[in-house]
Amino acid sequence: MARILLNDLSVDIPIFDVGTASLKKALLGRAIGGRFAQAGSIVTVNALKNLSFEAHVGDRIALVGDNGSGKSTLLRVLSSVYPPTVGTAIVEGHVSPMFDATLGMNMDATGLENIRMSGTIWGLTRAQIEGSMEDIADFTELGSYLEVPVRTYSNGMLLRLAFAIATVRDPEIMLIDEVIGVGDQKFFTKAFARLQGVIQRSQILVVASHADEILRVLCNKALWLEHGKLVKYGAFETVMAAYRGTELVTAEPDSEWSPPLGVAATN
């Protein structure tokens, strides 16, 4: 059974300027009494502060907050990329992170080669990749373009391919970081349905996005972060009302995308 348990979690991220990355300067600093070591000081960002929450099977959590509030950092803690500086993060279950849909893609390789490469990095076995080949080919509708270098694809085609590969897996915990973006309308309908299918097969979902309409369809809970701190966590509409209530300007994304007709909310 998948489970997420964060207890008093804080993450400090060091930012390096060129000054401190130099071994020479570090050594010089020590030799001359430490003065130079201060010249290139390391700036630390408290990305997350004392975060505690639990998630269990069936939770579909929308991660909301302004830019820089710590959403991406939290997602990376959940996918074990960032270690906690203080506190604990227990994440049980197979995690499928979807942060960069084009992960592992090689522009000079063909569509088919990229499916194999990306699939391997995502953690799929050869059997799984070969088995899904037809499904991916159908979904992307790229046809013989799959045998041509990905370099020649348009942005929309690239997204179709990336999306197809990224949604092959059956995750237990699914993490999404604002992946849904550019694309044509027809694809969006298809992509959304496919994404929903994958999400429904997952046990826990955490998705960060500014697009409220998407979140409303996908999620039943929401977690509001501000400056790295947890402001509110609970039922979707309750938290969203509080979150949007404090906004002076509605933070609408640039696209005029709205969920396809007939797609029901999963609340």
Add this chain to the structure above:
Amino acid sequence: MAYAVGSTIAREFIDGFRFPQIWGMLGWDDIRQRYRRSLLGPFWITLSMGVFIVLLGVIYARLFKTDIAVYLPYLSVGLVTWGFIATTTTEGCRAFQEGERILKQIKLPYGVYILRVVWRNVIIFLHTIVIFIPVAVLFKVEPTWYMLLALPGMGLIYINQVWVTFVLAILCSRYRDIMPIVATSVQILMFATPIMYVRDSLGESAWIADINPLYHLIELVRAPLLGQAPAILSWEVGIATAVVGTAMALALLVRTSRRIVFWV
């Protein structure tokens, strides 16, 4: 992938070996990338090394007034093996930077990024060591059973290169100065190590070669392929550096694994 950063440090090292499908694929793709749309593809690796060996061999055999039938086999194995060590060491500094996109998205054991670099250089080694075959045939190198010892010799070089790459990748991601220092040191070592000359030609200064672990590691592959057993001392040095070096790499990993992702 249920993997926590730094949960068990040795896992970052050992578990790297458990994903050959990932580092094997990435390493091989690195090579295909370099030779895409070229006429000869990876065969260029063999060709360019071959030309280099022949030119160097002919010129230096004359300079040193040595018999080319003895010199060229010696030089070819030495250069090819050195090529593996030198390139893996310098490229290894950037192992994490090369994998930056993946490293910051998905948790894979750090060993994966290291083994990718080592593996692609093993592929290059395999493409270049084949040059020795026509050389050995042409200059009538006597085949003996000792030649099989080159395999464990190469294995020991591989094991040593893994910990070296690990240490350098970690240090270089934090201190960006280290890479040029490594590159220069490798160039200097190429002349300090008997590759283009034999150890005995150093005369009284032969100790320079004897204290150099790289000399011993190269001997573990070169001596067998030239038909002799390597000195026991070379085995001892090779194994000792592997053990001590791996311990060092693990110790460094314990101290740094939780921060590497922020350094890269």
